[in-house]
Amino acid sequence: MQILKAVVQPLISQALSTMGVENLPLDKMLQPSRELDQGDLALPCFPFSKRLGMPPNDIAEALAKHVAEHPAIGEVNGVNGYLNIRANPQWLVEQLMAIGVQGGDSKKNRAVLIEHTSANPNGPFHVGRARNAILGDTLVRLHRLYGNDVTAEYYVDDMGKQVAVLAWALEHLSEEDVAAQLEGKEPANPVWKGKADHERVRWYQAAQALRQDSENSKEIEEKIGTMVHASEHGDEHVLASFESAYQPVLDGMLTTLGRLGINFDRFTKESIFVTNGDVGRLMERLGTLEINGEADNGAQFLDLGARGLKGKTEFFYRRGDGSSLYATRDIAYHMWKWTMEGDLINVLGEDHKLQAKQVGMTLEELGHKRPEVVFYSFIKLPEGKMSTRRGNVVFMDDLLEEAKEQAAVVVRELRPQYDEEKIATIAEAVGTSAVRFNIIKVSPEKGFTFRWEDALTFEAGSAPFIMYSHTRACSIRRRIESDVGPIDTLLEHGVQSPVDLPDSLVTLLRILSIHHDCLEKAVNDHRPHLFAEHMLRLANSYNAFLNECYILSDGEVNQFYLWISETARSVMHAGMEGLGLVALDEM
RNA sequence: GGGCGUGUAGCACAGCUGGAUAAUGCACCGGCCUCCUAAGCCGGAGAUCGCGGGUUCGAAUCCUGCCACGCCCGCCA
Numbered sequence: 001m002q003i004l005k006a007v008v009q010p011l012i013s014q015a016l017s018t019m020g021v022e023n024l025p026l027d028k029m030l031q032p033s034r035e036l037d038q039g040d041l042a043l044p045c046f047p048f049s050k051r052l053g054m055p056p057n058d059i060a061e062a063l064a065k066h067v068a069e070h071p072a073i074g075e076v077n078g079v080n081g082y083l084n085i086r087a088n089p090q091w092l093v094e095q096l097m098a099i100g101v102q103g104g105d106s107k108k109n110r111a112v113l114i115e116h117t118s119a120n121p122n123g124p125f126h127v128g129r130a131r132n133a134i135l136g137d138t139l140v141r142l143h144r145l146y147g148n149d150v151t152a153e154y155y156v157d158d159m160g161k162q163v164a165v166l167a168w169a170l171e172h173l174s175e176e177d178v179a180a181q182l183e184g185k186e187p188a189n190p191v192w193k194g195k196a197d198h199e200r201v202r203w204y205q206a207a208q209a210l211r212q213d214s215e216n217s218k219e220i221e222e223k224i225g226t227m228v229h230a231s232e233h234g235d236e237h238v239l240a241s242f243e244s245a246y247q248p249v250l251d252g253m254l255t256t257l258g259r260l261g262i263n264f265d266r267f268t269k270e271s272i273f274v275t276n277g278d279v280g281r282l283m284e285r286l287g288t289l290e291i292n293g294e295a296d297n298g299a300q301f302l303d304l305g306a307r308g309l310k311g312k313t314e315f316f317y318r319r320g321d322g323s324s325l326y327a328t329r330d331i332a333y334h335m336w337k338w339t340m341e342g343d344l345i346n347v348l349g350e351d352h353k354l355q356a357k358q359v360g361m362t363l364e365e366l367g368h369k370r371p372e373v374v375f376y377s378f379i380k381l382p383e384g385k386m387s388t389r390r391g392n393v394v395f396m397d398d399l400l401e402e403a404k405e406q407a408a409v410v411v412r413e414l415r416p417q418y419d420e421e422k423i424a425t426i427a428e429a430v431g432t433s434a435v436r437f438n439i440i441k442v443s444p445e446k447g448f449t450f451r452w453e454d455a456l457t458f459e460a461g462s463a464p465f466i467m468y469s470h471t472r473a474c475s476i477r478r479r480i481e482s483d484v485g486p487i488d489t490l491l492e493h494g495v496q497s498p499v500d501l502p503d504s505l506v507t508l509l510r511i512l513s514i515h516h517d518c519l520e521k522a523v524n525d526h527r528p529h530l531f532a533e534h535m536l537r538l539a540n541s542y543n544a545f546l547n548e549c550y551i552l553s554d555g556e557v558n559q560f561y562l563w564i565s566e567t568a569r570s571v572m573h574a575g576m577e578g579l580g581l582v583a584l585d586e587m
Numbered sequence: 588g589g590g591c592g593u594g595u596a597g598c599a600c601a602g603c604u605g606g607a608u609a610a611u612g613c614a615c616c617g618g619c620c621u622c623c624u625a626a627g628c629c630g631g632a633g634a635u636c637g638c639g640g641g642u643u644c645g646a647a648u649c650c651u652g653c654c655a656c657g658c659c660c661g662c663c664a
Contacts (some may be wrong), residue, residue: 034607044606046644056644080607120664160664299662311590312660319662326664350658353591377592377657385657414626430626441612442600445592447657454599454613458626461600461612468626476623483623504628533601536611540628547619547628554622565623587626 001032001040001510002517003095004087007072008041012083015066019059021048032514039075039084040510046081056081089506092513093497101515101571111149111342114140117257117264118155120162121250123201124192125257125396127450128379128386134439135376136347137262138528138580145578146523149342151265155333156250158242158269159231160326164224166200167245169207181206186391189398197252198397200245205388232323234275256396260432261580273332279324282332286317289365295320304361315358330359334371338363344371345526349378350445374526376444382451394450403431406456407464411587422586429582430464436580437463441532461536463581469539470576473569474585476551476562484557487566495563504544505564511541515571519578528579535575542568 013026026043033042045059052059060078067076067085074088116136119129140152157163173181182202192198211220230238257263273279283300286292291303297320305313317328337344348356353375360370380386386393408427411418418426438455442448458464477487484490501509515538522531545568551561576583 028604031606034602035610038607042607044645046606049644082607084607157664162664295662297662301662309590316662321662323662325662350592352659354659355664357591375592380657410626415624446600447593449599451599457613459613460627462626464626465612468624472624472627479623529601533611540611543627544629546623550623552623587624 001087001514003513004040004072005030007070008085011068011070012043014068015063018066019062021051024048033084039086041085043083044081045083089501089509090497092509096512096567101512109147109149112143112345113151113153113337113340113342114345115153115155116347120157121246121253122162122166122204123388124197125253126386126393127396127399130396131376131379131439132347132349133257133262134436135444138440139345139526141578141580142519142523142528142531145574146519153266153268154264156267156269158246159239159271161228163242163246164227164231165207166204167242168224168227169203170245173203173206178202178206181209192397195252196248200249232274239271259400260436270329273329278332279329283318283324283328302362304358307361309361327355327359331362334359334363335368338368346371346373348373348375350375374444377447379448379450382449399435399455400432403435403456404428407431410458426584426587429584430458430587433463433467433581434458437532440579441529443527443529466535466539466576467581467584467587469542470569470572470583471585471587472546473565476565480552480557490557490559491563495559497560502548504548508541508545508564508568511538512568512571532579535579538572
């Protein structure tokens, strides 16, 4: 609890010096309590026990007596060698009224460029790919909530083998060819007929099969190789044919993401850095570096082992034929990104760790900073790794449909009075939010196994749980507006906090008071799951508050309770926005 | 073989810049709807924190060895 710490730390420092202890790293030692019932802040007294020649518990107790009184402090005590400080609830109320939940100074406002998703535009999103998009978009939203100026960017891989295969297939294969080639495999889902990502991926798959084994495979490979080569040398005709092949696929993928509330500010094509000469100039420059090396056929690499890289130390950036590699273009892309104000954050799968390291080291070698990278582990199915080729995939589109359907079943059962249109609206919001939350609530480095029953859980610990708390706050608001009068009028003259506050209200107050701390940590450490967890606690404490404190009883409004409820409602609303959950008024 | 990551109740997961009784959800047991949405609230039971050593007043957290799983080690993207 930063607002309390700011007040209390100097007081403790004083108390310590009267006891003869100076120069402690108090800022680091004074930490948020582990458990709510211990207090709000705790100072372990073990480290200076020797210096004082006293047992930690005696120090804690003595310290508790020496800390000066302050309106912010509700209770100070020494237990088990810890000095525990509990905030005065009345003071917390005053702070909330005065400065809101922002906790004081959040004038960060840095410019941040977040690159995420950037999936090859060759087929529909599956759940495995979606972790990147959901993680990336949540980072974007949380940075914005925090007050940063964010650009969300999709780096479009518009050259190279994958798009080349797609372009070749669309040019050379008829619908019949594709159908014949994919016979025996799972047929296209008719639900997605007309959605280019689902349709064109079949051409891609057919081409992949033909490349693998057919009498023409050698010929096909040569043709594709020529196209790739041309694209890597910036051949505009070939690049244009690639674009007309992948753009509808990309549009389909973006439709899926849009349904999850994921949008981008900018799309940057990889090929730009080839056609504008950046990549050529970069390779020239890399060639002059002292760690540059050259293979027999003229291919060039950097010896990153000389800079401490372990394992494979040669980092190739130029092929024997003079063309660039993906990583080379990535470096040019990053140099371009660094020409803009602000920090860079990339969201990448764990398979890109080595590559990211190579790119980062090369950037440093060139005098640039490394971008910050958030890595995530892959999502797999209980049957194993997701693979389009083996038909072992869950498409995002199918998951979202299923989630909506399951949510609709629940809504119909719980709210028989709602009409189908309303049910559909709620089900869509609940379904998509649940899917996002299910993925964002676990830390990125943890391996994730996708299970339908987890993704479609709507109980405590899920997005709908948070959404539900918010709708209850909205519901109360509506009730009061219709039965009593406008909320603004009710609260316009300020509210008086009662002397005795119910436990559940105090808990809610304390959770609200650390809201900003949690957001800050989630943003700065790139750990959105921490904020997701905090939102669950907030929703839980709001529910408990509602259960205990009747805002409206016998036609009388308790103004203070109403004020707390309204504060929580707006905080929940903003927090949900930050997680990409749809904040419904009714559900 | 080398590099990186993960291993915490039956299941899932938080805590990992060292600190108290290891948090939360599901499942399990028991309470709570004449009152603002019970998708809820309250309580209970359930954990040798992968295994062994070490550092420390104190280790899930740091070091080290081992085991299991994942990812990477292309002049692919």
